[in-house]
Amino acid sequence: MDHAAAAQISEPLDLVKLALGERVFIKLRGDRTLTGTLHAYDAHMNLVMSQVEESVHIVDVTDAGQPLPPRVERRNVEMLFVRGDSVILISPAQQ
Amino acid sequence: MLIFSFFKTLTDQVITVELKNDLSITGTLKSVDQFLNIRLDGISVEDPERHPHMMAVRNCFIRGSVVRYVRMAAKNVDTTLLEDATRREIKDAKK
Amino acid sequence: MESQSPEPPADGSAPQPIAGSPSDFLKNIVGKRVKVRIGGGVDYHGLLTCLDGYMNVALEDTEEWAAGRMTGQFGDCFLRGNNVLYISALEDL
Numbered sequence: 001m002d003h004a005a006a007a008q009i010s011e012p013l014d015l016v017k018l019a020l021g022e023r024v025f026i027k028l029r030g031d032r033t034l035t036g037t038l039h040a041y042d043a044h045m046n047l048v049m050s051q052v053e054e055s056v057h058i059v060d061v062t063d064a065g066q067p068l069p070p071r072v073e074r075r076n077v078e079m080l081f082v083r084g085d086s087v088i089l090i091s092p093a094q095q
Numbered sequence: 096m097l098i099f100s101f102f103k104t105l106t107d108q109v110i111t112v113e114l115k116n117d118l119s120i121t122g123t124l125k126s127v128d129q130f131l132n133i134r135l136d137g138i139s140v141e142d143p144e145r146h147p148h149m150m151a152v153r154n155c156f157i158r159g160s161v162v163r164y165v166r167m168a169a170k171n172v173d174t175t176l177l178e179d180a181t182r183r184e185i186k187d188a189k190k
Numbered sequence: 191m192e193s194q195s196p197e198p199p200a201d202g203s204a205p206q207p208i209a210g211s212p213s214d215f216l217k218n219i220v221g222k223r224v225k226v227r228i229g230g231g232v233d234y235h236g237l238l239t240c241l242d243g244y245m246n247v248a249l250e251d252t253e254e255w256a257a258g259r260m261t262g263q264f265g266d267c268f269l270r271g272n273n274v275l276y277i278s279a280l281e282d283l
Contacts, residue, residue, distance in 0.1 A: 012240055016268055
């Protein structure tokens with residue numbers, strides 16, 4: 001990030017403000033990640049996003065308790081509200 | 096407050112509420128409060144085999160804190176308005 | 191009862207915050223490279239842009255580390271404070 005943009009950030013929420021209207025990457029509790037366009041947020045990190053792809057990272061376990069290779073379930077949602085208490089990380093999506 | 100107002104604009108529209116226990120309930124949004132508790136009418140569940148007890152229920156009250164996502168139709172959401180309202184709320188909070 | 195806390199300054203001036211207090215530490219690590227540990231044993235290494243009273247954190251040039259491997263990279267990233275277990279400096283203060 002360049003220093004002009006860094007100067008605008010005086011509190012962590014400013015980073016989210018700069019991402020309004022942009023594609024973002026979100027990490028959620030429960031091994032879920034989202035990428036989508038951010039349209040609204042509040043101080044709880046409740047989010048409203050569109051054109052969302054959700055990925056759920058799953059590790060299945062055999063009957064003997066052996067973990068199988070991880071797999072990812074993906075689905076698309078056109079408009080999504082995310083409750084803030086599930087949010088871990090927000091980052092402008094890397095192109 | 097912003098997200099509360101957003102949900103009020105969705106009143107009488109069909110939404111799907113996904114809970115943190117993976118249960119997804121689709122129904123008409125009848126009302127919402129400041130905690131984002133939700134009342135749904137005419138409900139159905141995504142996987143009735145897995146949640147047979149839900150078949151008997153016509154309407155329900157969902158405690159806000161157990162919600163993971165709310166999915167909705169994109170045509171019901173004015174994203175430009177949402178982004179402007181978010182920026183306004185941030186500015187007001189800093190005053 | 192005998193107080194365990196240090197005596198107030200003899201000259202009567204207002205007591206200074208103790209050097210090395212948690213809030214002192216947080217002030218000093220802004221702009222430094224830090225490690226932020228969140229629940230589940232995942233670490234974020236990055237340049238600490240700023241933080242707030244909820245321990246929400248903004249990092250630059252961030253690497254995500256889990257189980258001894260780098261699992262992701264972010265230019266900027268925001269971490270929601272409730273997930274933060276600790277913040278530790280990766281360079282001298």
